[in-house]
Amino acid sequence: LERHGTVAIIGVGLIGGSIGLALRARGLAQRVIGIGRTQATLADAERKGAIDAGTTDFDSGVAQADVTVVCTPVGQIAAAVIRAAERGPARTLVTDAGSTKRLIVEAVERNDHARAAFVASHPIAGSERKGVAHASAELLEGRVCVITPTAQTPAGRLDRARSFWASLGCELVEMTPEAHDQSLAFTSHMPHAVAAALAASIPDEFLRLAAGAYRDGTRVAASDPALWAGIFCANRQPVLVALTAFQDQLAAFRAALQAEDEEGLRTWWDIARGRRRLFDARRPTLGTESADGRH
Amino acid sequence: LERHGTVAIIGVGLIGGSIGLALRARGLAQRVIGIGRTQATLADAERKGAIDAGTTDFDSGVAQADVTVVCTPVGQIAAAVIRAAERGPARTLVTDAGSTKRLIVEAVERNDHARAAFVASHPIAGSERKGVAHASAELLEGRVCVITPTAQTPAGRLDRARSFWASLGCELVEMTPEAHDQSLAFTSHMPHAVAAALAASIPDEFLRLAAGAYRDGTRVAASDPALWAGIFCANRQPVLVALTAFQDQLAAFRAALQAEDEEGLRTWWDIARGRRRLFDARRPTLGTESADGRH
Numbered sequence: 001l002e003r004h005g006t007v008a009i010i011g012v013g014l015i016g017g018s019i020g021l022a023l024r025a026r027g028l029a030q031r032v033i034g035i036g037r038t039q040a041t042l043a044d045a046e047r048k049g050a051i052d053a054g055t056t057d058f059d060s061g062v063a064q065a066d067v068t069v070v071c072t073p074v075g076q077i078a079a080a081v082i083r084a085a086e087r088g089p090a091r092t093l094v095t096d097a098g099s100t101k102r103l104i105v106e107a108v109e110r111n112d113h114a115r116a117a118f119v120a121s122h123p124i125a126g127s128e129r130k131g132v133a134h135a136s137a138e139l140l141e142g143r144v145c146v147i148t149p150t151a152q153t154p155a156g157r158l159d160r161a162r163s164f165w166a167s168l169g170c171e172l173v174e175m176t177p178e179a180h181d182q183s184l185a186f187t188s189h190m191p192h193a194v195a196a197a198l199a200a201s202i203p204d205e206f207l208r209l210a211a212g213a214y215r216d217g218t219r220v221a222a223s224d225p226a227l228w229a230g231i232f233c234a235n236r237q238p239v240l241v242a243l244t245a246f247q248d249q250l251a252a253f254r255a256a257l258q259a260e261d262e263e264g265l266r267t268w269w270d271i272a273r274g275r276r277r278l279f280d281a282r283r284p285t286l287g288t289e290s291a292d293g294r295h
Numbered sequence: 296l297e298r299h300g301t302v303a304i305i306g307v308g309l310i311g312g313s314i315g316l317a318l319r320a321r322g323l324a325q326r327v328i329g330i331g332r333t334q335a336t337l338a339d340a341e342r343k344g345a346i347d348a349g350t351t352d353f354d355s356g357v358a359q360a361d362v363t364v365v366c367t368p369v370g371q372i373a374a375a376v377i378r379a380a381e382r383g384p385a386r387t388l389v390t391d392a393g394s395t396k397r398l399i400v401e402a403v404e405r406n407d408h409a410r411a412a413f414v415a416s417h418p419i420a421g422s423e424r425k426g427v428a429h430a431s432a433e434l435l436e437g438r439v440c441v442i443t444p445t446a447q448t449p450a451g452r453l454d455r456a457r458s459f460w461a462s463l464g465c466e467l468v469e470m471t472p473e474a475h476d477q478s479l480a481f482t483s484h485m486p487h488a489v490a491a492a493l494a495a496s497i498p499d500e501f502l503r504l505a506a507g508a509y510r511d512g513t514r515v516a517a518s519d520p521a522l523w524a525g526i527f528c529a530n531r532q533p534v535l536v537a538l539t540a541f542q543d544q545l546a547a548f549r550a551a552l553q554a555e556d557e558e559g560l561r562t563w564w565d566i567a568r569g570r571r572r573l574f575d576a577r578r579p580t581l582g583t584e585s586a587d588g589r590h
Contacts, residue, residue, distance in 0.1 A: 272491035
């Protein structure tokens, strides 16, 4: 098959490593080059089989790339995309795996060269675990990958990006960068903030009695602080919108509780349960996977 | 063994049914009598092997009980405890599985007869699933059971209650009803309200992009509305205290986000992650169990 040619992966952590593993397991690339800041990480990735070779030299890493996938923290993506477009061959497709899209797309599109090579993407397959040690060839399989083309996105590159993410087993969804950012603010970013607030609000002395609701409600609070601080800042306004919606729900709960309105609490809970059931009906595979397979 | 003699279980749902299954699987009871409101539920419980026999006649069900365990919704527990103490034999131990303790203990202790027979308990083993269909002999195994004796609790009954819950595989913890209610408000009741608020705040149109953080953060929102409205009303003040602590954390997050304080967000998240890691270190078995085994 080898249909994607040489693929350069910038940032070989959980997502970048999983992309490399999937490309190699499926025989989709002629060669997978990992680009990272330290030799140690690249050696881990190579040992795990996520890349054929690794380099800390960005420019030589992307020089022969038919496809470059930028998998760094969001704050570094735009600069890496621009540089990969400038230093890669003329044919190169540059795409990314960032959790936010608008700021990245705006920054890249200010650069003529990069705009002609770039298709913004977000495979929704994060985890509270980080690093290539937790990467797997199946991480992306069956997951939604959002592609966010604009009027400026070249049609040829868009087709190649679709083919790239689909070949990894992703279900493709397309929308504007703005729609992506608002959706993810509601479905991922705000829920992450809620999990961290929950973890932070429970005094240590009570943890002995904590059980399933605490465990699941705080799971993603184990995620990397720098990664999430970056995502929140890169998606500030949409996260504030989602946060307001959440705080309003909490205020409604508090008001009913203060009024000892048992009937009101029941009605409020019933609506919440209906939403959750809708999710279970629409995403049955996500709902039943095991704790070990959570991503 | 049969050391607990005849055990009456009032309310044969998830918890009551699991107690019956464990008693019978471990050969701990001479006879397990289920007491319920409908013949259909009792027939299900008997078919599943959770009880030896069932009856809708409360008084005849408890008449021969060495131990009566009240597993009804919290709002009905005190009245059932008092009636079981009055209609059971003089030797009877009455205990319960309610998620809140102070109001129940206060109501029971106003009755001389019931006070002499009662030991308040809470095996922490709930689930978003309800009904005897989801009951299992292993549900209570390794779970914490909080026993909340007061100065009024008779020492003999307390020993028998300890023996009863320990024989089901529970790890025993003892504290006052007030300490229990505040602990559970933080570790369970408030996290349940947060999960429901999260589920309610996310518009349907975004659910397609929801993944792991949403799934785990809203899991317990699938729980029974009437059950939870009852728990919140029976533990109003402690839940309000926990809710305030949570809302304060969220306000701190919002302030840092509004100020675009990336360093502040990182520090805030780091503290939350530390709490969550403490939980993982203390409750390793709860942290790794599979989604299907969640209770």
